[in-house]
Every structure is written in C-alpha cells, then in structure tokens.
Amino acid sequence: MAGSSPAPKRLESVVEAVGVSKDFGVVRALDRVSLAIRAGEVLALVGENGAGKSTLIRIFEGVFRPDSGAIVALGAQRVFRSPADAHAVGIRVIHQEPDIIPDLSIAENLFLGDLRRTRRIFFDRGDAARRTRQILAEFGLEKELEPWTRAGDLGPAQRQLMEIMRALRGGLRVLALDEPTSSLTEDEAQRLFRVVRRLKADGVAIVYISHRMREVRELADRVAVLRDGRLIVDRPIAEIADNEIVQAMVGRPISDLFDRSERRPGPPVLCVRGLTTKRVKDVSLDVRAGEVVGLAGLIGAGRSELAEAIFGHDRSLAGSVAVGGRAIRLRSPADAIAAGIGFAPEDRKSQALLLLRSVANNISLAVPDLISRFNFVRFGAERSIAASLVDRLRIRTPSLDQAVSKLSGGNQQKVVLGRWLARRPKALILDEPTRGIDVGAKAEIYRLIAQLAAEGVALLVISSELPELIGLADRIVVMAGGRIVGELPRGEAKEERILQLAMAEALGEVGEARIN
Amino acid sequence: MTEAKTGVAAGLAESRAQKSAVRSMIERVGTHNLSLLIALAILIAIFGGLRPDVFFLVRNILNIGQAIAILGVLATAQTIVIVSGGLDISVGAIVGMSTVYIALAVGWTGSPLLSILFGVFVGAIAGVVNGVIITVGRINAVIATLGTMAVFRGVAFIVSNGQSISIFDPAFRFIGNGKIFGLPVTIMVLIAMVAAFFVLMNYTVTGRNIYAIGGNQVVARLAGLNVRAYQIGVYTLSGATAGLAGMLLAARTGSGQPISGSDGLELEAITAAVLGGCALTGGKGTIIGGLLGVLIIGVLDNGLILTSVPTFYQMVAKGVLLIAAVIIAELQGRRYG
Numbered sequence: 037m038a039g040s041s042p043a044p045k046r047l048e049s050v051v052e053a054v055g056v057s058k059d060f061g062v063v064r065a066l067d068r069v070s071l072a073i074r075a076g077e078v079l080a081l082v083g084e085n086g087a088g089k090s091t092l093i094r095i096f097e098g099v100f101r102p103d104s105g106a107i108v109a110l111g112a113q114r115v116f117r118s119p120a121d122a123h124a125v126g127i128r129v130i131h132q133e134p135d136i137i138p139d140l141s142i143a144e145n146l147f148l149g150d151l152r153r154t155r156r157i158f159f160d161r162g163d164a165a166r167r168t169r170q171i172l173a174e175f176g177l178e179k180e181l182e183p184w185t186r187a188g189d190l191g192p193a194q195r196q197l198m199e200i201m202r203a204l205r206g207g208l209r210v211l212a213l214d215e216p217t218s219s220l221t222e223d224e225a226q227r228l229f230r231v232v233r234r235l236k237a238d239g240v241a242i243v244y245i246s247h248r249m250r251e252v253r254e255l256a257d258r259v260a261v262l263r264d265g266r267l268i269v270d271r272p273i274a275e276i277a278d279n280e281i282v283q284a285m286v287g288r289p290i291s292d293l294f295d296r297s298e299r300r301p302g303p304p305v306l307c308v309r310g311l312t313t314k315r316v317k318d319v320s321l322d323v324r325a326g327e328v329v330g331l332a333g334l335i336g337a338g339r340s341e342l343a344e345a346i347f348g349h350d351r352s353l354a355g356s357v358a359v360g361g362r363a364i365r366l367r368s369p370a371d372a373i374a375a376g377i378g379f380a381p382e383d384r385k386s387q388a389l390l391l392l393r394s395v396a397n398n399i400s401l402a403v404p405d406l407i408s409r410f411n412f413v414r415f416g417a418e419r420s421i422a423a424s425l426v427d428r429l430r431i432r433t434p435s436l437d438q439a440v441s442k443l444s445g446g447n448q449q450k451v452v453l454g455r456w457l458a459r460r461p462k463a464l465i466l467d468e469p470t471r472g473i474d475v476g477a478k479a480e481i482y483r484l485i486a487q488l489a490a491e492g493v494a495l496l497v498i499s500s501e502l503p504e505l506i507g508l509a510d511r512i513v514v515m516a517g518g519r520i521v522g523e524l525p526r527g528e529a530k531e532e533r534i535l536q537l538a539m540a541e542a543l544g545e546v547g548e549a550r551i552n
Numbered sequence: 553m554t555e556a557k558t559g560v561a562a563g564l565a566e567s568r569a570q571k572s573a574v575r576s577m578i579e580r581v582g583t584h585n586l587s588l589l590i591a592l593a594i595l596i597a598i599f600g601g602l603r604p605d606v607f608f609l610v611r612n613i614l615n616i617g618q619a620i621a622i623l624g625v626l627a628t629a630q631t632i633v634i635v636s637g638g639l640d641i642s643v644g645a646i647v648g649m650s651t652v653y654i655a656l657a658v659g660w661t662g663s664p665l666l667s668i669l670f671g672v673f674v675g676a677i678a679g680v681v682n683g684v685i686i687t688v689g690r691i692n693a694v695i696a697t698l699g700t701m702a703v704f705r706g707v708a709f710i711v712s713n714g715q716s717i718s719i720f721d722p723a724f725r726f727i728g729n730g731k732i733f734g735l736p737v738t739i740m741v742l743i744a745m746v747a748a749f750f751v752l753m754n755y756t757v758t759g760r761n762i763y764a765i766g767g768n769q770v771v772a773r774l775a776g777l778n779v780r781a782y783q784i785g786v787y788t789l790s791g792a793t794a795g796l797a798g799m800l801l802a803a804r805t806g807s808g809q810p811i812s813g814s815d816g817l818e819l820e821a822i823t824a825a826v827l828g829g830c831a832l833t834g835g836k837g838t839i840i841g842g843l844l845g846v847l848i849i850g851v852l853d854n855g856l857i858l859t860s861v862p863t864f865y866q867m868v869a870k871g872v873l874l875i876a877a878v879i880i881a882e883l884q885g886r887r888y889g
Binding site for chain 1 (some may be wrong): 757758760775780836
C-alpha cells in the first residue's frame with residue numbers, strides 16, 4: 037500500500053454511532069459519542085484504560101446496547117440484540133484472546149458451523165483442505181501452516197490471523213482489532229499490518245485500538261481519541277501531532293514524561309556479587325542510593341530471573357547480595373524484605389496481587405508489624421496507612437475495601453508499589469512497572485520513580501520499552517544469556533547501542549525492542 | 553482518626569453516604585451468606601409448616617444444635633483449610649483415633665482434663681504429619697490426606713485392638729449430655745470454637761495471611777510470608793480441632809471406638825464448607841458461611857426425620873442440596889465477579 041494521503045473525498049460510512057451514551061451503575065462509560073466508521077479507512081481508536089474504547093466496540097459488536105443514541109449501519113438505524121446481529125451486517129471484532137478450539141485443526145476451525153461445506157454426510161476433507169490452503173495463501177501463510185495443523189499449536193499471531201480469516205468468510209465490512217499487537221513480535225506485527233492494509237484496499241472499514249503511537253501513525257488514516265467516555269478528537273492522522281494525541285488522551289499537556297534533572301547518587305545500597313542461579317550466570321551489580329539503574333535485554337536474557345534471585349525467590353547457587361553493606365542470607369523473599377528490598381514483579385496479577393482481597397489488605401500485606409498488636413489487626417492503623425498511600429500514589433478506587441481485581445491495570449500497579457512504599461524500602465526492584473497500563477498512569481509512575489530516587493532509594497528497573505528505560509535510568513545494564521554483557525551511562529544509552537549489546541549473544545532474536 | 557483528614561477518606565465518606573442502607577447491609581453480610589440465610593429461612597418455613605407441633609420446640613432446636621455440634625466444629629476448621637488452598641480428608645479418621653486415645657487415657661490417668669488434652673494433642677500430631685507430608689513432600693493435599701486417613705484409621709484399630717473402649721467418667725457424661733443454664737455443653741463448645749475461628753480469620757494477621765496463601769502462594773511468598781509454616785500450622789489446627797471433636801464424640805457415645813467418625817464425617821464437613829461459600833481453589837470462604845452451611849445441613853436432617861422421609865432418601869436430598877448450592881454460588885460469582 038502506498039502512503040495513505042488524507043483523502044478529502046467523503047468515504048462511505050458503514051456503521052455509525054449517533055449520540056451514543058452508556059452507563060454502568062453510576063459510571064458513565066460513554067457520553068453522547070458520535071463516530072462514523074468508513075469503508076476503506078483505518079480508524080485508530082485510542083484512549084486511556086477505562087476511557088470507553090472497549091464499551092464502544094462492544095456496542096458496535098452487539099454485546100451492549102446503548103442507553104441512548106442510535107447505531108446506524110448500512111444506511112438504516114439498527115438495534116443489535118446480540119453479536120449475531122452485528123455479524124449479519126458484517127461487523128467483526130478480533131479480541132486480544134482469539135476464540136479458537138485448540139483441539140480442532142485450522143481447517144475445521146475456519147469452517148466451523150458452515151455446514152454447506154460438507155458433501156454427502158461427511159466433512160469433505162479434500163475440499164476443506166483446498167479452501168483452507170487458498171485462504172492461507174491469501175495471507176501469505178501457505179508455507180508455514182498446513183490445513184490440518186492443530187489450532188492449539190499456533191502462536192498468538194497465527195491465531196489472530198486465523199480469527200481474521202474466519203471473519204472474512206461472512207462478508208466482512210467492519211473489522212475491529214483490540215490491541216492486536218500486544219503479544220506479537222515485530223515481524224508478526226508487520227505481517228498483520230500488511231493484512232490490514234490489504235483489507236482496507238478491498239474496502240473493509242478497520243477500527244484499530246492500540247496504545248502504541250508508532251503503530252497508529254503507521255497504519256491509521258484517522259484517529260479518534262476517547263477520554264472519560266467522551267469523544268475528544270476525531271481527525272485525519274496527518275493533521276495531528278503525536279503529543280496532541282497524547283495530550284487529548286490524558287487531558288493535560290505532558291511537558292516532559294521523564295525527570296531529566298541531574299541526580300547525585302550516594303553510596304552503593306544494593307550490592308550483588310557473583311550471583312548465580314540456574315538461569316543467571318555470575319552477575320555483579322551495584323545500585324547506589326538515589327540511583328536508577330535500568331536493566332535491558334531480550335526476552336530470556338535473564339533479567340526477571342536476576343530480579344527473583346536478588347529477592348530470594350529463586351535459589352542462588354553462588355554469590356552474595358548485600359544491602360547497605362550488610363550481606364543477607366537469602367533463603368526466601370522474607371529475608372530480602374527484612375533487609376529493606378522491595379520487588380514489584382513482572383506479572384502483577386499472578387505474582388503480586390491478591391485479586392479477591394481489598395485495596396487496604398493488598399497494601400498492608402508486607403507490613404504486618406505496622407498494622408497489628410499481638411497478632412490482632414489494628415484496622416484504624418491499616419486504613420490510615422492504606423489511605424495515605426492511596427492519596428500519595430493517586431490510586432483511583434471507590435474505597436479502600438474495593439477488591440483489587442476491579443481496579444484498572446495502572447491502579448493495580450500502584451497498589452503493588454504502595455505495598456513496598458509502606459515499608460520505606462532501601463532498594464526497590466521494578467520488573468516491567470508500566471506493562472499494560474495507560475499513558476497517564478505511566479507518567480505518574482515515572483514521576484514516582486524520580487521522586488523515590490530523590491529520596492535516596494536505590495532503584496533497579498527492568499523494562500522492554502527502551503525509550504522508557506533510557507528516559508528513566510541513570511545508567512543501563514544490558515543482559516544476555518543470563519550474564520551482564522555491557523553497561524551504558526545515561527549519555528551513551530541509545531536504542532541501537534543497547535540492542536547491539538543485547539543481541540551480541542542472541543543473534544537473530546528481535547522482537548523485544550518494541551517502542552510504545 | 554487520622555485518615556479523616558485525607559482526600560481519600562472524604563471521598564470514601566461520600567460514596568458511603570450514597571449507598572442505601574440495604575445495599576450496605578448486604579455488603580456487610582456478603583451476598584453468599586445472605587443467600588444461605590434465605591435458604592435456611594426457606595427450609596425452616598417448609599419444615600416448620602409441615603411439623604409446626606414439633607419443629608419449633610426448644611427441645612427440637614437444641615436437638616439440632618447437639619446433632620450438628622461435631623460437624624460444626626469440623627466444618628469451620630475445614631473452612632480454614634480450604635481457604636488456605638488445601639483440603640483435609642483425614643479429619644474423620646482423626647476423630648475416631650482421638651476417641652480411642654481419650655478412652656485409653658481416661659483409663660491410664662483417671663483425669664478427664666488430661667485425657668481430653670491428650671486427644672487434642674494426638675489430633676495435632678496427626679495434623680503436623682499431614683502438613684509436613686503436603687509441604688515438604690510436595691504432595692497434593694487430597695492424595696496426602698487420603699493416605700493418612702487410612703493410616704490414622706489403622707492406628708485407631710491397632711491401639712484399641714479393634715474393640716470399643718467404654719468411658720465411665722461422669723465428666724464425659726456431663727460434656728455429652730449435660731447443660732449449663734439450659735444450654736447443652738456440646739453446643740457451648742461449638743459456639744466457643746466458631747467464635748475463636750471467626751476472630752482468627754477476621755481479626756488477626758494470621759487469618760489474613762491464611763487468606764493470602766490460599767489466594768495465591770506466589771504472591772504470599774513474594775510478600776514475605778512463610779507459606780510452608782502457615783500450611784503446616786493450618787493442618788495442625790485442623791488435626792487438633794478433629795481431636796477436640798473426638799472428645800465430643802467420645803462424650804456423646806461414652807466410649808472410644810476406632811470405627812467412629814468413619815461414616816463420611818469428613819465429606820460432610822467439606823460439603824458444609826463448600827455450601828458455605830468456600831472455593832476449593834482457595835482464598836475464598838468465611839467462617840460464618842461454613843457455620844451456615846452446617847446449620848442448613850442440620851435443619852435439613854432434622855426436618856427430613858420429623859417428616860418421616862426414609863434415611864436413604866435423606867442422603868439423596870443432601871447430595872442434591874450441595875450441587876444446587878454450588879451451582880447457585882457459581883452463577884452468583886459470574887454475576888458479581
């Protein structure tokens with residue numbers, strides 16, 4: 037596809053929301069949103085988590101019905117009572133977790149429910165295989181996939197494409213993709229983009245939901261920004277700058293995401309010497325008081341494993357960890373915590389949060405001594421500790437008793453950070469602290485990291501987003517194959533240099549260096 | 553309180569004021585416990601309506617209480633085990649073993665108090681064994697306690713030579729059948745145990761941490777909790793409680809019998825706990841829920857007897873009740889989860 041010029045001619049609107057509002061209890065998820073989705077155009081739908089993107093998509097998809105306003109599709113007002121109604125007019129949504137039946141083959145998944153494809157009483161294997169090959173060829177997948185490959189053996193990118201193939205079967209007019217690249221490598225993402233461009237050329241209307249500015253820029257013709265349920269921006273992408281989009285999402289100008297003021301690190305606080313586990317080889321590392329050290333590397337480079345080893349979660353085979361000059365005996369995380377280390381792991385839902393428990397309970401989990409007397413919980417003390425952290429971190433929650441599962445990703449991450457701040461740690465290890473959270477919450481977490489450094493906390497930050505790491509860190513340590521392979525001071529930390537180091541020992545594996 | 557000054561607290565107060573009184577009451581009781589209360593009320597209405605002459609007599613109500621005392625103690629302890637992410641199938645066998653050791657100890661020492669303590673001690677040791685096998689041996693709790701169930705049952709037969717051992721001590725007769733201020737002693741024991749468990753799970757750091765390890769072991773470990781120690785502790789508590797339940801049973805029957813407690817007591821305890829809202833995946837469940845589960849089983853048992861439903865049909869009714877309860881809980885979870 038050639039570069040999409042901002043076509044002045046009116047494209048045909050396939051489906052259109054007219055003054056759509058939707059309430060969930062007291063929360064107004066959508067507020068009089070009017071948005072047209074036009075044939076042959078890629079519309080990027082952006083906004084922070086909770087801005088109403090998903091709600092809008094689910095209304096187009098027939099999962100929710102608007103409380104007021106209307107949906108106009110193919111020139112007539114329509115009421116979608118179920119996704120089947122939306123499918124009937126050719127609207128399909130590809131969710132982040134594609135629905136496939138893992139134990140059936142690709143061909144069977146593609147033609148599932150399409151009984152006309154059968155001949156006599158049996159499933160016509162030859163016919164199905166031929167058709168499947170044909171479709172695979174259209175997507176450029178004929179070399180890597182066979183019709184009878186088990187669908188469960190496909191990677192996330194292939195599953196997504198399969199879902200799109202299935203959508204194509206029934207006269208596709210509108211294709212909505214919800215954060216489609218969140219689990220794809222760079223190559224896979226590019227292949228998806230090619231498919232999207234081809235569909236666009238065929239006249240399909242594309243709605244593309246993404247957090248990633250670069251993808252929006254690369255793919256979209258038009259961008260719509262939602263904030264707090266309202267449509268803030270709906271303009272051709274060529275007429276709007278990146279920072280205007282971000283500003284529209286966040287609702288305030290982001291002057292500078294990162295605190296660029298010079299820091300003066302104090303003495304070393306966290307000292308790692310020759311630390312070795314099954315996946316980490318002879319790592320030595322110092323993090324000084326008030327210093328932010330970034331840990332870069334490709335997937336599988338051993339960064340999270342190093343963090344877990346320092347925190348005593350993984351058994352170390354050799355080496356030592358010292359905090360403030362005192363060596364710790366690392367038998368379990370409890371020892372690391374007692375020595376003043378805090379750790380926000382990579383996957384907050386499975387490693388950091390008790391999803392069913394309250395915000396207060398989650399924050400106070402690591403400070404039993406501060407919230408109890410003779411083992412009895414002092415609820416007043418607990419609530420005041422939790423409330424002060426909810427205030428300080430600006431955690432948006434209806435109450436301290438709210439189950440954390442109901443909070444947004446950004447607020448969940450803040451709860452995890454709150455747990456460690458309650459302990460006033462000397463050293464804090466943050467593994468992918470901004471993964472899957474919206475721009476506004478990211479900015480707040482960057483500010484918090486800078487603030488903690490200013491207070492003299494030693495910070496070790498792992499991130500796969502290199503611009504973020506470069507913006508945050510005073511120096512960047514690069515890992516590959518479980519070892520430290522290089523170190524770059526702030527001035528020299530450029531993406532290319534980091535990647536060069538990271539890939540020196542892991543040739544051919546790109547995919548980690550994604551830019552948000 | 554200091555929090556009153558903060559912005560959050562102000563926001564909280566505001567949102568609290570917006571909630572209606574009914575909503576906040578429901579939230580306090582919990583939706584699951586509320587539906588259990590409704591189920592209980594329905595059962596009481598049915599059986600009360602069918603046998604108004606007997607059902608509401610104080611005598612009958614105390615009967616129900618006495619009948620569920622042992623199950624109640626076991627089910628609330630089982631609730632704690634399930635909340636911690638485990639399961640203890642060996643409690644019935646521990647009850648039987650405890651009755652035997654208590655009966656023997658009465659013969660050895662002549663002291664009812666020492667004998668009871670000995671029974672509880674034997675139960676606690678059995679619990680430690682369970683806990684160590686599960687944590688150190690890294691064996692699934694169901695498999696581990698299924699194995700120890702057979703072991704404990706065997707031990708009870710070995711030490712008693714397979715014989716029933718009578719207890720003649722009047723103290724036991726008093727525990728089994730006596731009353732204080734009109735309230736049977738067994739019911740008082742039940743109330744005391746449930747109260748203690750309630751305080752443990754809701755007002756102590758230990759209880760909080762049991763919810764934490766059941767909710768997610770990795771999270772608990774990364775927050776600095778000693779998961780193994782808590783697990784061993786929970787099984788020890790379960791064993792000791794089963795030892796105490798053995799005391800109640802020995803007192804009721806006036807004997808120590810190796811066979812006692814083998815009539816599916818453990819399954820009934822698990823049934824009550826699940827009925828009470830425990831998720832077998834751990835991290836979810838309440839003591840009050842467990843107690844309500846026991847009360848429902850007790851009222852159902854009693855009502856079915858009063859209305860002369862044959863025993864075999866009673867079993868079917870209980871099974872249906874459990875499945876229905878779990879389905880309802882599942883539907884609720886979908887709605888509110």
